[in-house]
Amino acid sequence: MTGVSTATVERPETSAAAPFWDRQRRLGVGVVVIGLLAVVLFGALAPSETARFTLSDDAEGAAFSINGQLGAILFGVIALAAGGVLLAGLWRRFQTSMLSLGILAFVLSFLCWQVAGKFLPLVDTVSGTLELAVPLILGALAGVLGERSGVINVAIEGQFLMGAFFAALVGTMATSVWAGLFSAAVGGVIIAGILAVLAIRYLVDQTVVGIVLNLLALGVTGFLYERLMQPNAQSYNQPPKMPEWRIPGLADIPVVGPVLFDTNLLVWLALILVFVVHFALTRTRWGLRTRAVGEHPTAADTVGIRVRGLRYLNVLLGGLIAGAGGAYFTLVATGSFNKNMTAGAGFIALAALIFGRWTPFGALGAALFFGFAQKLATYLSAVGSPVPSQFLNMLPYLATIVAVAGLVGRVRAPAADGQPYVKS
Amino acid sequence: MANDHIDLTVEPGEVHALLGENGAGKSTLMNQLYGLLQPDEGEILVDGEARTFRSPRDAIAAGIGMVHQHFMLVPVFTVAENIALGSERTRLGFLDRRRARREVLEVSERYGLPCDPDALVENLPVGAQQRVEIVKALTRDVDLLILDEPTAVLTPQETEELLTVMRGLCAAGKSIVFITHKLKEVKAIADRITVIRRGQTVGTATPDTPEDELAALMVGRAVSLEVAKEPAEPGREVLSITGLVVDDDRGVRAVDGVDLTVRAGEVLGIAGVQGNGQTELVEAVMGLRPVRTGSIQVDNEDLTAMSTKQILRSGVGYVPEDRSLDGVVKEFTVAENLVLDQYDREPYGNALRLDSAAVGTKARELVDEFDIRASSTGTAVGTLSGGNQQKVVVAREMSRPLRLFIASQPTRGVDVGSIEFIHGRIVRERDVGTAVLVVSSELDEVVGLADRIAVMYRGKVLAIVPPDTPRDKLGLLMAGITGDAPAAPVFEAGDSPASADEGTE
Numbered sequence: 001m002t003g004v005s006t007a008t009v010e011r012p013e014t015s016a017a018a019p020f021w022d023r024q025r026r027l028g029v030g031v032v033v034i035g036l037l038a039v040v041l042f043g044a045l046a047p048s049e050t051a052r053f054t055l056s057d058d059a060e061g062a063a064f065s066i067n068g069q070l071g072a073i074l075f076g077v078i079a080l081a082a083g084g085v086l087l088a089g090l091w092r093r094f095q096t097s098m099l100s101l102g103i104l105a106f107v108l109s110f111l112c113w114q115v116a117g118k119f120l121p122l123v124d125t126v127s128g129t130l131e132l133a134v135p136l137i138l139g140a141l142a143g144v145l146g147e148r149s150g151v152i153n154v155a156i157e158g159q160f161l162m163g164a165f166f167a168a169l170v171g172t173m174a175t176s177v178w179a180g181l182f183s184a185a186v187g188g189v190i191i192a193g194i195l196a197v198l199a200i201r202y203l204v205d206q207t208v209v210g211i212v213l214n215l216l217a218l219g220v221t222g223f224l225y226e227r228l229m230q231p232n233a234q235s236y237n238q239p240p241k242m243p244e245w246r247i248p249g250l251a252d253i254p255v256v257g258p259v260l261f262d263t264n265l266l267v268w269l270a271l272i273l274v275f276v277v278h279f280a281l282t283r284t285r286w287g288l289r290t291r292a293v294g295e296h297p298t299a300a301d302t303v304g305i306r307v308r309g310l311r312y313l314n315v316l317l318g319g320l321i322a323g324a325g326g327a328y329f330t331l332v333a334t335g336s337f338n339k340n341m342t343a344g345a346g347f348i349a350l351a352a353l354i355f356g357r358w359t360p361f362g363a364l365g366a367a368l369f370f371g372f373a374q375k376l377a378t379y380l381s382a383v384g385s386p387v388p389s390q391f392l393n394m395l396p397y398l399a400t401i402v403a404v405a406g407l408v409g410r411v412r413a414p415a416a417d418g419q420p421y422v423k424s
Numbered sequence: 425m426a427n428d429h430i431d432l433t434v435e436p437g438e439v440h441a442l443l444g445e446n447g448a449g450k451s452t453l454m455n456q457l458y459g460l461l462q463p464d465e466g467e468i469l470v471d472g473e474a475r476t477f478r479s480p481r482d483a484i485a486a487g488i489g490m491v492h493q494h495f496m497l498v499p500v501f502t503v504a505e506n507i508a509l510g511s512e513r514t515r516l517g518f519l520d521r522r523r524a525r526r527e528v529l530e531v532s533e534r535y536g537l538p539c540d541p542d543a544l545v546e547n548l549p550v551g552a553q554q555r556v557e558i559v560k561a562l563t564r565d566v567d568l569l570i571l572d573e574p575t576a577v578l579t580p581q582e583t584e585e586l587l588t589v590m591r592g593l594c595a596a597g598k599s600i601v602f603i604t605h606k607l608k609e610v611k612a613i614a615d616r617i618t619v620i621r622r623g624q625t626v627g628t629a630t631p632d633t634p635e636d637e638l639a640a641l642m643v644g645r646a647v648s649l650e651v652a653k654e655p656a657e658p659g660r661e662v663l664s665i666t667g668l669v670v671d672d673d674r675g676v677r678a679v680d681g682v683d684l685t686v687r688a689g690e691v692l693g694i695a696g697v698q699g700n701g702q703t704e705l706v707e708a709v710m711g712l713r714p715v716r717t718g719s720i721q722v723d724n725e726d727l728t729a730m731s732t733k734q735i736l737r738s739g740v741g742y743v744p745e746d747r748s749l750d751g752v753v754k755e756f757t758v759a760e761n762l763v764l765d766q767y768d769r770e771p772y773g774n775a776l777r778l779d780s781a782a783v784g785t786k787a788r789e790l791v792d793e794f795d796i797r798a799s800s801t802g803t804a805v806g807t808l809s810g811g812n813q814q815k816v817v818v819a820r821e822m823s824r825p826l827r828l829f830i831a832s833q834p835t836r837g838v839d840v841g842s843i844e845f846i847h848g849r850i851v852r853e854r855d856v857g858t859a860v861l862v863v864s865s866e867l868d869e870v871v872g873l874a875d876r877i878a879v880m881y882r883g884k885v886l887a888i889v890p891p892d893t894p895r896d897k898l899g900l901l902m903a904g905i906t907g908d909a910p911a912a913p914v915f916e917a918g919d920s921p922a923s924a925d926e927g928t929e
Binding site for chain 1: 458460479480481484490492495496497498499500501505506508509510511512514517518519560
């Protein structure tokens with residue numbers, strides 16, 4: 001016996017009541033800090049010139065304009081106030097609204113600083129945000145389908161790449177954008193199929209399989225690009241671009257019109273799928289069973305649900321959607337395939353899935369947020385802002401860490417996520 | 425082989441008890457009947473017709489329902505969703521939620537099983553979850569209902585209610601297979617009894633068969649159902665817990681102001697339905713869970729300031745409730761598991777090396793002393809039976825000089841032979857002057873071992889009573905009912921009466 005002979009150590013008597021530093025107060029500290037940052041830093045750095053937010057693509061027709069310095073300080077004060085409310089423990093019912101207000105005011109303060117003396121075209125920003133969000137939405141939905149049924153899908157990046165590659169290849173050869181889109185989905189399904197068989201049938205660790213599949217997709221598409229596409233770009237790498245459809249009447253609504261009703265099919269597909277997956281998950285037999293299989297597969301088995309079959313179905317459906325999301329890169333964004341052109345978008349989609357708490361609408365919100373960050377990064381580098389655009393590109397990952405660390409409410413994955421089902 | 429040529433016939437409207445020890449093959453048999461496992465040989469006849477069940481779906485279609493020992497409910501679903509799952513009705517492709525709710529209400533009313541269709545299952549107490557399971561089976565129009573160890577998680581009162589429900593179901597023409605190892609319940613409800621031992625049918629009996637005869641049939645030899653022990657001779661106060669408050673994993677208060685003392689040479693038993701704070705109480709004592717307020721002292725040393733390793737080495741032995749999770753490392757050998765607590769100390773090893781010769785010698789000693797049945801000390805612990813694994817844990821924890829011995833569910837999933845042995849060792853530990861704290865959700869075990877019984881309910885110690893307290897009163901206490909009369913006198917260790925008179929069954 002070592003005989004730990006320490007005398008009785010006094011422990012501080014903590015109160016049995018709810019701790020003072022509860023979640024709201026801790027959030028309050030964070031919001032106060034960013035509010036202070038906005039007032040002091042943005043306020044000091046912002047030139048005292050007019051910041052114009054315009055509806056047109058040039059400096060004319062400002063929908064809203066404000067002195068940059070004044071705006072930066074004003075919105076900073078609003079953020080500070082929201083943080084103060086949280087910190088004081090007031091209005092607990094409006095906790096989420098206060099948090100959102102604080103973050104929004106912080107973003108606006110930042111914008112006032114950046115836009116001071118310049119202009120920010122609103123329509124372009126919103127539609128750019130949405131377009132950048134499209135692949136993220138589709139990728140995150142693929143993740144929702146797989147993970148709600150209990151299969152982790154880290155291979156979204158690989159599915160994107162295969163989708164992008166197939167879209168370019170088949171789209172060029174068939175000179176049809178629709179053939180390209182269709183084969184993009186098939187490309188995603190190929191990766192999803194390998195993932196499904198290895199994870200469900202052979203019980204390989206799902207995260208490891210996902211990462212390996214990403215590398216496989218990178219290698220295969222990279223090789224074929226160099227050997228096949230690069231030498232014969234004309235016949236293999238010039239797919240038609242996806243047409244933009246304008247819906248008469250609706251397209252004339254300010255801001256919303258050009259963004260939603262003068263755009264391409266993939267944007268609509270992504271938005272519609274968010275609703276479809278949400279309602280299917282919550283309201284249909286398939287959805288109930290999918291969630292049961294992802295939460296408690298044994299329980300599902302004992303009422304006669306084919307656990308593995310349903311997981312196969314969902315992972316393959318996910319591959320279909322992520323593959324279509326990959327088509328965005330070649331058929332919408334650039335018009336040709338390039339080696340590793342998705343550049344980590346699949347991982348941002350994964351981040352959107354987690355940040356969105358494994359729900360379709362959460363994923364939509366997260367994807368839009370990340371899309372906005374990317375769009376803003378492009379804008380900043382275009383106007384020669386002193387803020388490195390890399391900072392904004394880091395945002396999705398930073399936000400995910402914050403989400404996973406449980407700072408923004410509780411993030412709860414499906415209980416059986418990542419666990420292969422073996423009958424005992 | 426888990427099942428070796430078993431025959432079983434269940435008549436309409438009867439309660440057929442399937443009696444057997446842990447690991448006798450009861451659940452394996454029922455899983456075949458329910459289509460979760462496929463038999464290698466033999467056939468299943470339903471109403472005289474041979475059927476093969478490839479999945480539970482086939483079994484359900486044939487009118488067989490099962491309530492599993494570990495509930496098959498999705499915690500984040502509502503009651504109605506859980507019941508509808510697998511046989512959902514849809515309207516225009518969408519789930520017909522209204523109809524699902526109505527069905528739940530209908531069935532729960534018809535059979536007198538109150539059940540709120542909109543409650544989330546994770547928020548329901550265990551007894552209510554079990555009702556959901558039964559309603560779930562009944563909505564599928566089963567004729568035969570299999571109940572796998574249904575009373576393991578219930579208070580005595582809830583058990584009574586369940587037995588009433590079972591009688592009602594039989595009156596409505598349903599047959600019930602009641603799997604259990606509790607003799608009292610079998611005698612109370614069964615129309616016929618089939619006893620299974622080591623995968624074989626060893627006999628059928630009627631409910632008027634005496635308990636000891638049933639027990640002998642179940643175990644294969646005459647067994648003593650009582651824990652033999654002399655009256656306790658309590659000495660100094662060893663463990664003293666005052667005003668202890670502990671939270672569970674979700675941050676919900678689990679132990680809410682507990683005061684307890686355990687004296688040298690006595691067994692304090694903690695009775696209570698699982699999930700009333702017993703687990704958290706013990707974990708707090710062992711330094712495995714942070715203490716919010718209160719103090720825990722062993723011979724006036726404050727345990728709350730020590731790490732678990734320090735607590736173990738200061739003379740506390742600990743048998744955790746979940747053997748496979750916290751008690752043993754399954755992949756390690758018997759010998760390695762026996763020195764898990766002292767591997768880094770002489771003579772077994774030091775900071776750099778492990779002396780396998782010394783470990784082996786010690787292991788052989790303990791294997792003999794504790795009658796651990798393993799082919800060698802180099803066998804992986806995971807391959808041993810539950811009883812032998814538990815003996816490894818008990819042997820290890822008793823191999824240090826102890827002041828306090830804590831055992832949580834010391835005989836869960838353990839065969840009767842090993843139960844006798846482990847109980848004997850616990851009593852012996854008490855007799856050499858160690859303070860013993862036993863936590864068990866098996867009331868018989870607490871009553872048999874304890875010199876004083878503390879009943880826990882919702883994180884509080886409701887009463888401390890002598891072991892000869894009538895069972896129905898203990899049952900009421902476990903359900904949180906203290907009664908008004910001068911009930912529940914605080915019973916002090918000093919004036920313990922002879923305790924072995926109220927036998928366990």
